[in-house]
Amino acid sequence: MSRTKSLRVHLITGGFPPGSAAGHDMDYARLRLLGLLQEKSGAYTTTSNDFADIERWLPGTQLLVTYVAGPYPSDEQNRLIQHWLEEGGRWLALHGTSGGRAAPVGENRAVRKVVKGSYHATLGSFFLNHPPVRKFRVDVAKGDHILTRGLPPSFEVTDELYLIELQHPESTKLLLTTELEKDPSPKNFGFVYDQDTSLLADGKTRAIGYTREIGRGGVTYYALGHCHSPANNVQPFVDASVEPSGKTPLLFRGAWETPEFERLLRNGIEWGAAT
Numbered sequence: 001m002s003r004t005k006s007l008r009v010h011l012i013t014g015g016f017p018p019g020s021a022a023g024h025d026m027d028y029a030r031l032r033l034l035g036l037l038q039e040k041s042g043a044y045t046t047t048s049n050d051f052a053d054i055e056r057w058l059p060g061t062q063l064l065v066t067y068v069a070g071p072y073p074s075d076e077q078n079r080l081i082q083h084w085l086e087e088g089g090r091w092l093a094l095h096g097t098s099g100g101r102a103a104p105v106g107e108n109r110a111v112r113k114v115v116k117g118s119y120h121a122t123l124g125s126f127f128l129n130h131p132p133v134r135k136f137r138v139d140v141a142k143g144d145h146i147l148t149r150g151l152p153p154s155f156e157v158t159d160e161l162y163l164i165e166l167q168h169p170e171s172t173k174l175l176l177t178t179e180l181e182k183d184p185s186p187k188n189f190g191f192v193y194d195q196d197t198s199l200l201a202d203g204k205t206r207a208i209g210y211t212r213e214i215g216r217g218g219v220t221y222y223a224l225g226h227c228h229s230p231a232n233n234v235q236p237f238v239d240a241s242v243e244p245s246g247k248t249p250l251l252f253r254g255a256w257e258t259p260e261f262e263r264l265l266r267n268g269i270e271w272g273a274a275t
Contacts (some may be wrong), residue, residue, distance in 0.1 A: 007043040007273045009065060010057040014049030016070025023234035024096070025227045029067045032256060033265070037065075040269050051077050058084045063272030064091045067225065072100035078119040085122070086215030088275055092268040095225035098127040098164050105192055113192050124167050124212050124219055128193040130160040131185040133226065133252070134239035138208065138260070139177050146274065147175055147211055147220060147267045155260040158242055162223035163198035166207055176209030176222065176264075184239075209264070217275070220268055224255040 013030040015022025030047070037045045046057050050071035058064070058080060073081055085091060098120070102112040120126040135158045140151045163183060166172055181204045183196060198206050208223040228235065230250040237246040255261035 005042055005273075007040060007063065008061045009037055009043055009045040009063045009269075009272070010048070010054075010061045011037070011045050012048045012051060012054075012064070012066045012068060012071070014068055014071055016050070016068075018049065020070070021232035022069035022096075023228060023232060024069045025229040025232055026067075026069075028227050028229065028253070028256070029225070033065060033067065036262075036265055036269060040273065043269075043273075055080055058089065062089065062275050063269070064089065065094070065268075065272075066091070066097045067094045069096040069099065070101075072117060073119045075118050078117070078122055081119070082122050082214070085217040085219065088216040090217050090272040090275060091123075091219045092272055093123055093219060093221040095160075095162075095223060096127075098123060098125045098162065098221065098223065100127075102191060111188065111192055121167050122214070122219070123221060124172055124210065125164040125207070125221055125223075126167060127191075128163040128165060128196065128198055129183060129185060129191045130162050131183060132189065132237055132239045132246075133158065133160055133235060133242055133248070133254070134184075135241040136161050136178050136180070138224075139179075141173070141175050141177075145173075145175070145211075146271050147264070149267060150263050151260055155258065157224060157255045157258055157261070159224050159254045160226040161206075162208060163196065164207060164223060165197040166210070168212060169200075172207075172210045172212045174207050174210050175220075176207070176224075177205050178208055179204050180206055189236075211271075220271060222261075222264055222268070224261055224264070226252070226254050227256055228252050
C-alpha cells in the first residue's frame, strides 16, 4: 500500500503584546486555518503564537503559515526564514503579517507609524495603513496559476483594504489587485506614513495578493482576512459601504465567509505542498 506524501506545516497565529488578540479574533482565524490544513491529506501542523521559537520548528517544515497582528521576526529569525526559503521552504503569509512594530510619532503617542524591518524585504511587502473597513472589488490576475485556480475574474469583499508597498516589484507576480486612487482614511485614523508608496505605476491600482520565488522556495501573501468578535473589536467605525450609520459590526468575519477567500487559502496550501 502506498503512503500519502506527508506535509509538515507550522502555523503562527497571534497578536502583540503576547497574549493579546490585537484587535483580531485569533481563535477564529486559527481554527479556520487548522480546519483547512486538516483536510489536506498527509498534513501535520505545529503551532505558535509568534516567531520567538521559529528555529525549533522550521527544520523539517515545508510550509509556514502566518496570521499575526504585531508579532514579527527579529533580524536573526528573518535570516533563518530567508535561508529556509532559499532551501525550498514556502511561506503563506496573511493579513497583518506585512505589518509589525508601530512607533509613536512626535509627542502624541496615539499617532503611530509602522517601522520597516529586515523581514519586510523577505516577505516582499510593507504595510502602510488601511482605511476603515469597506466593500471593494478584488481583481484576479489572468492565467492558469495554482494560486488563482477556481477563482472568478473578480469578486467583491468587505474587509480592511491594506495599502502595501511592494519591496521587489520586478520579481513579484501579482495575483490580486484593487483600484483605489487615494487613501480615504479620516484624519488620525490608523497609521501615518510619509508617502503613499502602495500605488502601482498606473496611479490607481494596488496590490493585495502576490507570490514571488526565493531560491528553491517562495512567499505568497494575501492582504485579505480581517476578523473580530465583541471580545476583541477595536474598529471605531466602518465605511458607509458596509453600514450607512458607520457603526461597526461587533462580530465580523468579512472575507472569511466568502468562497473566494476560502479558495485562495486552499490554493495556498496546495501551493505550499507542491515542493
